[in-house]
Every structure is written in structure tokens, then in C-alpha cells.
Amino acid sequence: KKNVTLPNWPIIGMLPSVLHNLSKIHDYATLVLKHHGGTFQFKGPWFTNLATVIFTSDPMNVHHIISKNFSNYGKGSDFHEIFEVLGLGIFNLDSNEWKQERALFHSLLKNKNIEIFYQQNIQKKLENCLLPFLDHASKEVKGLDLQDVIERFTFDITCIFLFGFDPNSLPYKYNELSDIAYVKAVSVLEDLLLYRHYMPKCIWKLQKWLHIGQEKKGTVAKENLHEFLNKCISYYKGDEEKRILERNEDADESHYCLVKELMKERLGKGETNEMYIRDTALNLLAAGNGTISSGLNWFFWLVSTHPIVEAKIIQEIKVNCLTKEDNLITNFSVKELDKLVYLHGAICEALRLYPPVPFEHKCAVNSDILPSGDHVSLNTKLIYSLYAMGRMEQIWGDDCLEFRPERWISDRGQIIHVPSYKFIAFNAGPRSCLGKDITFLQMKMVAAAVLWKFRIQVVEGHIVTPKVSVILRIEGFTVNLSKRCT
Numbered sequence: 001k002k003n004v005t006l007p008n009w010p011i012i013g014m015l016p017s018v019l020h021n022l023s024k025i026h027d028y029a030t031l032v033l034k035h036h037g038g039t040f041q042f043k044g045p046w047f048t049n050l051a052t053v054i055f056t057s058d059p060m061n062v063h064h065i066i067s068k069n070f071s072n073y074g075k076g077s078d079f080h081e082i083f084e085v086l087g088l089g090i091f092n093l094d095s096n097e098w099k100q101e102r103a104l105f106h107s108l109l110k111n112k113n114i115e116i117f118y119q120q121n122i123q124k125k126l127e128n129c130l131l132p133f134l135d136h137a138s139k140e141v142k143g144l145d146l147q148d149v150i151e152r153f154t155f156d157i158t159c160i161f162l163f164g165f166d167p168n169s170l171p172y173k174y175n176e177l178s179d180i181a182y183v184k185a186v187s188v189l190e191d192l193l194l195y196r197h198y199m200p201k202c203i204w205k206l207q208k209w210l211h212i213g214q215e216k217k218g219t220v221a222k223e224n225l226h227e228f229l230n231k232c233i234s235y236y237k238g239d240e241e242k243r244i245l246e247r248n249e250d251a252d253e254s255h256y257c258l259v260k261e262l263m264k265e266r267l268g269k270g271e272t273n274e275m276y277i278r279d280t281a282l283n284l285l286a287a288g289n290g291t292i293s294s295g296l297n298w299f300f301w302l303v304s305t306h307p308i309v310e311a312k313i314i315q316e317i318k319v320n321c322l323t324k325e326d327n328l329i330t331n332f333s334v335k336e337l338d339k340l341v342y343l344h345g346a347i348c349e350a351l352r353l354y355p356p357v358p359f360e361h362k363c364a365v366n367s368d369i370l371p372s373g374d375h376v377s378l379n380t381k382l383i384y385s386l387y388a389m390g391r392m393e394q395i396w397g398d399d400c401l402e403f404r405p406e407r408w409i410s411d412r413g414q415i416i417h418v419p420s421y422k423f424i425a426f427n428a429g430p431r432s433c434l435g436k437d438i439t440f441l442q443m444k445m446v447a448a449a450v451l452w453k454f455r456i457q458v459v460e461g462h463i464v465t466p467k468v469s470v471i472l473r474i475e476g477f478t479v480n481l482s483k484r485c486t
């Protein structure tokens with residue numbers, strides 16, 4: 001309580017309190033927002049882009065900003081500068097450009113064939129890679145960095161989905177693990193993007209120009225990632241030409257990938273170019289890699305520290321999947337996954353408490369008044385905290401800090417639907433996530449397959465905390481694995 005009032009110093013404003021609490025910034029923002037009734041005006045250093053920022057976690061304000069008065073709140077020029085690495089991709093667009101891109105992605109990502117293709121690839125990768133890897137690690141390794149393993153897995157899956165190409169960043173055996181610059185580059189860039197939120201623009205721009213500090217690391221990471229993506233695109237193009245030359249129409253049909261579909265759609269409009277494809281791939285990699293791995297890691301941590309929940313998940317799998325042969329819980333159909341209601345509730349609960357995207361950033365096009373009565377001036381920056389919203393008594397009740405999958409399940413054993421402006425992990429309104437269905441598909445398949453085979457134990461004394469980043473990764477997640485006898 002002592003820390004929740006932020007002194008407003010001359011010239012530097014409230015920035016010192018933010019810097020002082022940086023290592024636990026999401027929890028700190030939650031406390032400050034609770035203390036101020038859900039909405040708070042942050043005063044940053046004078047004459048900088050942080051001079052006034054409105055923070056909110058009030059669901060009515062959020063509903064207003066992202067749905068009811070959607071047209072008044074764009075990403076804004078600050079967002080474009082901070083997130084310049086996203087280039088021409090959907091996350092960085094506003095107005096008509098965004099509308100066109102959204103329609104295109106909607107048709108691609110909501111296609112039923114995608115789900116089948118995605119499911120098959122996850123199954124293959126689980127059977128051929130993740131489960132054998134964990135099996136080997138459970139016998140040979142004490143203190144496994146589970147987050148790194150899951151992140152490599154989701155990275156490979158996303159690349160297969162995008163390019164039809166598996167970079168195999170997760171090897172078959174633990175002793176074949178090596179550092180891979182382009183996988184690391186994603187999290188380096190995510191850290192940089194958070195840095196640019198609390199550091200005044202003039203300072204980070206100067207650092208970028210001088211090529212020093214966080215900005216230097218970010219430039220190197222961006223180059224690594226671009227190099228990797230350009231290679232993937234060349235691979236994809238070469239492969240595609242080979243297939244056309246060989247006139248192997250059957251193989252061509254079975255070879256689904258998102259970049260191919262995107263190019264087909266765009267070709268008709270004569271708009272496709274290398275930079276657009278690269279930026280789009282980068283946006284989708286950002287959308288689908290860190291988010292899912294973050295969600296899975298927090299889920300595994302929560303389940304491993306809640307043995308009753310763990311037992312219920314195992315029991316549910318047993319009841320619904322007893323017919324599976326050879327004890328391999330990987331070949332779920334979408335229909336079968338739908339039966340795992342408790343698992344679904346546990347995943348929602350993990351995403352509620354640890355939303356992979358912990359905050360969102362908007363800018364007012366015109367002045368406005370929020371439902372809370374707060375005045376918003378033209379060009380004011382607004383940040384709504386998805387993390388704080390997942391921890392509000394007002395939405396989730398007095399036990400809001402408890403991990404309780406049951407809160408998602410009705411008396412009739414069905415999933416309770418919570419409006420998206422309250423369960424905000426996938427955002428809400430016209431800019432809501434287009435990857436929600438495939439996210440649940442991947443998370444459920446991986447969660448069921450891994451928990452069925454292995455017991456996860458966090459190494460004793462290891463403290464799990466969120467990383468200071470735009471994606472809510474864990475600051476180190478070291479575990480011991482043992483085989484489960486089922």
C-alpha cells in the first residue's frame with residue numbers, strides 16, 4: 001500500500017516510481033489501478049511523449065475504447081514508432097489499410113482446412129520431437145529450462161504453419177540443444193518494445209542513433225530475424241517452383257501453408273513484394289509464437305503447483321481417451337478436444353491470470369469522455385492493462401487471485417462464456433485475436449500430451465516471476481520431469 005501513490009516530481013514526473021518498480025511492473029500497475037478505482041493518469045517527464053498517459057483496467061472504459069467508440073482510438077504515431085519492427089504487418093496498421101488486411105487474415109485464419117493442417121502438424125511434431133525430447137530429458141537432465149523447450153516447439157510449429165518449413169530449433173535430444181540467434185531474437189525484441197514504453201522517445205531514439213544499450217541489441221536481433229525470414233521465404237519460393245516444375249499437383253494440394261495462401265490472395269491484386277511478405281510473416285510469428293509459449297508455460301507452472309487440478313485433468317483425459325492405443329495422447333481430433341472441458345477451463349484460467357499480452361496501447365483521435373468520467377484529450381495515449389483486468393474482484397469475485405478452473409464450468413458441465421471485454425486475453429471488439437481457435441487447439445494438444453506422460457516439478461527454491469517484456473514470459477522456469485505412471 002505504501003507504494004501505490006506515485007509522487008509527481010518537477011520535470012521528471014512520476015517516472016522514478018515506474019523505474020523503481022520495473023522488475024514487477026505488471027503487479028505494480030495492478031496495485032496502482034486498484035488503488036485509484038481502475039483508472040489513473042500517469043504524468044511522465046515534461047515535454048516528452050510520456051507527459052500524460054491514461055492507464056485503465058475498468059472493463060467499461062475498455063469496452064468503450066475497443067468496441068463502442070472504436071473509431072476514436074487508433075494505434076497512433078507513437079505505437080508505429082515503438083513497434084517499427086512490425087513494418088507493414090497487420091498489428092502496425094490503422095484505418096482502411098488495417099480493414100483490408102483484417103478481411104484477408106479473417107478469410108485465411110478462419111478457414112476450416114487450417115485447423116486440420118495445424119492439428120496434423122502439431123501431432124507430428126509432438127510425436128517426433130517434443131515427447132521424445134522430454135522423455136530423454138526426464139532421464140538425463142536435472143533442472144530443465146522448460147520455457148526454452150516450449151518456445152522452440154512453438155517457433156517450429158509457427159514456421160511450419162507459415163512456410164511449410166521446419167527449422168528444427170527443438171532437437172530430438174537434450175544434448176543436441178544449441179543457442180539459435182533467430183529464436184532468441186524474438187524475445188530480445190519484445191524486451192526492447194517494453195523498454196520503449198517507459199523510456200522517453202528522445203532517449204531511446206538517441207540510443208538507437210548511437211547504436212548503444214538495449215537499442216543496439218534490438219538492431220542486431222532484428223537483423224538476425226530478417227535474415228532468417230528471408231531464408232524461409234526463399235526456401236518456400238524455391239520449393240514452390242520445384243513443385244510446379246515437377247507438376248506434382250497432388251503434393252502441391254497437400255502442401256498447405258499460410259504464406260502460399262497469402263501470396264495467392266495478394267497476387268491477384270498485384271501487391272505482393274518481398275518486404276510485405278517478410279513483415280507479414282514477422283507479425284504472424286510474433287502473434288503465434290511467444291503468445292502460445294507464454295500461455296503454455298504459465299499453464300504448466302500453475303498446474304504443477306496445484307496437484308488437485310493436475311489430478312482432475314489427468315482423470316478427464318483418462319475418461320475421454322481410454323480408447324487411444326499405445327498410450328500416446330497426441331492424435332486428438334478437434335471434436336475430442338472439445339470434450340476436455342476441465343482442461344479448457346484450466347487454460348482459460350491460466351490466460352486470465354497471466355495474459356500473454358499483458359497490456360495494450362491506444363491513442364485518441366479526438367477528445368472524448370470515458371465511462372468512468374475521465375476526460376481524454378486529442379492524441380492522448382491510453383494503456384489498458386489486460387493483466388490487471390484478470391485480477392479484478394469486480395469481474396472475477398473475491399477469489400480472483402486463485403487458480404480455479406471450476407469458475408469456467410457451469411453446473412451442467414459446460415464452459416461458461418465470459419464476454420471478451422472481461423476475459424480480455426484475446427482482446428475484444430473489431431481488433432480481437434484471429435488466432436483464438438488455433439491457440440486453444442495447440443494449447444490443449446500440447447497440454448494433454450505432456451501432462452499425460454510427465455509430471456512437472458518446479459525446482460525447489462526457484463521463484464517464478466513475470467519477465468519485464470511486452471509478452472508475459474516467465475523469468476526462468478526450471479523444472480525436473482519424471483515419467484507419469486498412468
Ligand code: HEM
Nearest residue numbers: 287288291292295356357425426427431432433434435439
Ligand atoms: C495465447 C495465444 C494468443 C493470444 C493471448 C493472443 C492475443 C491477441 C491480442 C491481445 C490481440 C490484439 C492485438 C492488437 O490490438 O494489436 C491479438 C490480435 C491478433 N492475433 Fe492473437 N493471440 C494469440 C495467438 C494468436 C495466433 C496463434 C494467431 C495466428 C497465427 C494470432 C493472430 C492474431 C492476429 C492476426 C491479430 C490481429 C488482429 C487485428 O489487428 O485486427 N493470435 N491477439
